[in-house]
Amino acid sequence: MRLLALHHYSDLCQELARVGADPASWGIFAAKAGGLAVRLEGLSQAAANILKQTALICGADCAVNRDVITGRIRRSDAVLFGTARQLRSVAQRLSGQPSCAARLAGEIDLAVARATGRKLSWRVGNRLFKLSQRVHLMGVVNVTPDSFSDGGRYLEPEAAVEHALKLEGEGADIIDIGAESTRPGSRPVEPAEQIRRLRPVLRRLSRECRVPLSVDTMSSRVAGFAAREGVAAVNDVSGFSADPAMARTVARAGMSCVLVHIKGRPRTMQRRPVYRDLMAEIVGGLALAVSRAESAGIDRNRIAVDPGIGFGKTFAHNHEILRRLSELRTLGLPVLAGVSRKAFIGELTGGDPANRLEGTIAACLAAVMGGARVLRVHDVAAVRRALAVFEAIFPSQET
Ligand code: HH2
Numbered sequence: 001m002r003l004l005a006l007h008h009y010s011d012l013c014q015e016l017a018r019v020g021a022d023p024a025s026w027g028i029f030a031a032k033a034g035g036l037a038v039r040l041e042g043l044s045q046a047a048a049n050i051l052k053q054t055a056l057i058c059g060a061d062c063a064v065n066r067d068v069i070t071g072r073i074r075r076s077d078a079v080l081f082g083t084a085r086q087l088r089s090v091a092q093r094l095s096g097q098p099s100c101a102a103r104l105a106g107e108i109d110l111a112v113a114r115a116t117g118r119k120l121s122w123r124v125g126n127r128l129f130k131l132s133q134r135v136h137l138m139g140v141v142n143v144t145p146d147s148f149s150d151g152g153r154y155l156e157p158e159a160a161v162e163h164a165l166k167l168e169g170e171g172a173d174i175i176d177i178g179a180e181s182t183r184p185g186s187r188p189v190e191p192a193e194q195i196r197r198l199r200p201v202l203r204r205l206s207r208e209c210r211v212p213l214s215v216d217t218m219s220s221r222v223a224g225f226a227a228r229e230g231v232a233a234v235n236d237v238s239g240f241s242a243d244p245a246m247a248r249t250v251a252r253a254g255m256s257c258v259l260v261h262i263k264g265r266p267r268t269m270q271r272r273p274v275y276r277d278l279m280a281e282i283v284g285g286l287a288l289a290v291s292r293a294e295s296a297g298i299d300r301n302r303i304a305v306d307p308g309i310g311f312g313k314t315f316a317h318n319h320e321i322l323r324r325l326s327e328l329r330t331l332g333l334p335v336l337a338g339v340s341r342k343a344f345i346g347e348l349t350g351g352d353p354a355n356r357l358e359g360t361i362a363a364c365l366a367a368v369m370g371g372a373r374v375l376r377v378h379d380v381a382a383v384r385r386a387l388a389v390f391e392a393i394f395p396s397q398e399t
Pocket of ligand 1: 260
């Protein structure tokens with residue numbers, strides 16, 4: 001099961017083509033794509049027929065392969081369209097049908113629960129971020145000589161500490177400190193060097209900063225060191241895939257984590273990344289990362305997921321991710337988005353990374369509209385002000 005966000009006609013057509021629905025029906029589905037859309041996979045011909053008929057009885061609709069009706073195909077995927085209420089009644093009716101169709105009832109119920117669930121929180125250290133009440137901000141501090149937007153500015157421990165405290169004062173809920181740039185083309189930084197850069201900064205911040213700290217690293221050695229210095233979370237842009245000991249280290253230390261989707265590794269990730277099905281690969285990759293984390297013993301309420309804007313993605317991929325971000329609701333976990341100052345913004349507005357504020361705010365708000373509840377940003381004060389306006393227009397709907 002995967003929730004789809006098909007509010008844009010081109011995304012709808014792409015998904016209907018994938019299922020093999022008759023192009024003559026695409027216009028009909030366009031009128032129904034305003035509610036929920038759920039992709040279901042590998043249905044037998046009988047199950048696809050039963051699902052389609054049940055959907056129609058309940059006022060919903062369902063796209064299946066055009067050859068289901070002719071009997072020339074044995075298996076088909078499906079996209080089910082309808083309101084939450086309609087889909088619940090589809091699920092209820094299916095549960096009384098033959099087992100090939102009845103097994104879909106649980107998947108459809110889960111999809112509706114994930115799409116309509118309003119309470120989201122993320123435990124970090126001893127704090128509980130109530131994400132359904134307001135969007136939270138992760139402020140970025142790069143203790144690096146070469147980060148794409150602020151490399152070299154905070155390499156001196158004094159400057160890094162001062163900057164982190166400034167971001168805290170501006171309203172950051174968590175401060176993310178990195179000692180290794182992951183910009184396209186960057187080379188790995190040895191754990192010992194990351195630790196050397198981090199040590200004086202973490203030592204002071206863990207005493208002086210009142211909000212929790214996270215460390216941006218793919219190395220379990222660095223994560224273990226950070227835990228001993230009082231850091232509450234690990235932000236791993238490889239989603240625990242780069243270092244096999246990472247999940248265990250985070251679990252043992254009782255830390256929280258951000259699991260990011262990446263295709264490839266920073267050094268080569270932007271060399272013409274290709275996806276067969278972008279959103280399916282991102283949601284599938286994150287689901288795998290989450291199961292890696294949970295099997296190691298990390299509590300589910302300590303995990304946030306991130307689609308990895310710019311991590312093995314073209315500019316067009318980044319646009320599609322932001323347009324369809326609400327598909328990550330499939331995972332039932334808080335979504336963090338990192339769009340701040342990135343190249344896909346500069347490509348549209350011009351300007352070097354430090355001059356991409358308007359585009360950053362636009363992309364942040366697009367991410368929030370798609371369900372992101374934590375934003376990783378360099379410009380905390382400005383994004384906080386933009387959110388004050390946005391959240392007055394769209395107040396929290398927590399009941
Ligand atoms: N982006 C960067 C680094 N870490 N972490 C998460 N969770 N999501 C992101 O999108 C993300 C991230 C890249 O930004 P920055 O840290 O400013 O640059 P650099 O990697 O060059 O230090």
